[in-house]
Amino acid sequence: MSSANVSPASLRVLHRQELPIATIALARYLLGKIVVREVAGVRMTGCIVETEAYPPRDPAAHHYRGLTPRNRAMFGQRGHAYVYFTYGNHFMLNVTAEVPDVGGGVLIRALEPLEGIPFMQRNRRTTHLRDLTRGPGRLAQALQIDRQLDGVDLCSQGPLWLADAGPTTTQLPRRGNLLGISTRIGITRASHRRLRFFVRGNAYVSGPRSLNR
DNA sequence: GTATGGATGTTCT
DNA sequence: GAACATCCATACT
Numbered sequence: 001m002s003s004a005n006v007s008p009a010s011l012r013v014l015h016r017q018e019l020p021i022a023t024i025a026l027a028r029y030l031l032g033k034i035v036v037r038e039v040a041g042v043r044m045t046g047c048i049v050e051t052e053a054y055p056p057r058d059p060a061a062h063h064y065r066g067l068t069p070r071n072r073a074m075f076g077q078r079g080h081a082y083v084y085f086t087y088g089n090h091f092m093l094n095v096t097a098e099v100p101d102v103g104g105g106v107l108i109r110a111l112e113p114l115e116g117i118p119f120m121q122r123n124r125r126t127t128h129l130r131d132l133t134r135g136p137g138r139l140a141q142a143l144q145i146d147r148q149l150d151g152v153d154l155c156s157q158g159p160l161w162l163a164d165a166g167p168t169t170t171q172l173p174r175r176g177n178l179l180g181i182s183t184r185i186g187i188t189r190a191s192h193r194r195l196r197f198f199v200r201g202n203a204y205v206s207g208p209r210s211l212n213r
Numbered sequence: 214g215t216a217t218g219g220a221t222g223t224t225c226t
Numbered sequence: 227g228a229a230c231a232t233c234c235a236t237a238c239t
Contacts, residue, residue: 052231060231061231084231086232087230088230088232089232089233090232090233094231105231137233138232138233186231186232187231
């Protein structure tokens with residue numbers, strides 16, 4: 001199993017300039033990066049192991065029909081949070097992409113828990129490690145991510161930000177062994193497009209086994 | 214391990 | 227009224 005194996009002390013905030021502009025490139029780039037959530041003096045972190053791209057002109061994307069009050073974050077600068085509520089139960093965390101007014105986002109689908117695991121266990125009401133952040137709804141609940149964080153800048157240290165683990169993590173998935181690619185989960189439109197990216201073999205990746213080869 | 218269906222609230226037709 | 231970027235409990239192999 002590939003483990004994140006990150007040293008928390010070396011966290012460095014990601015600068016907007018180093019984020020790829022294109023949605024699909026960003027979805028791949030974010031694998032291996034760290035989500036940092038700070039609430040009430042508590043820090044929870046996890047390594048991104050699964051993403052989905054919702055690029056411009058994608059009929060499955062919330063931005064497809066243009067700007068609405070809900071999706072406005074995706075029409076702003078990249079590197080911000082787009083958080084929305086769905087299925088009556090769950091919040092989803094996305095990282096905005098593209099240049100302003102275009103519309104693009106990357107759904108964060110799974111994390112490998114790193115720091116603050118006891119708090120995630122409390123938030124999720126389970127001690128089972130593998131169930132804490134495997135899936136977009138679960139990870140949002142574990143990290144206490146809700147609508148209040150919609151629009152937050154992920155490139156400045158605040159309640160929610162993105163980090164690099166520093167030079168110690170050299171095993172960023174590129175192709176072949178570590179980078180898995182599949183169709184996206186739970187959509188009906190454009191369901192043939194292979195825009196889901198994941199760390200192959202990682203225990204915290206969601207979805208059916210058949211998609212995770 | 215896989216398959217199914219219900220719960221739930223917001224958005225859009 | 228339908229669809230929805232999901233999760234959970236339950237039933238079954």
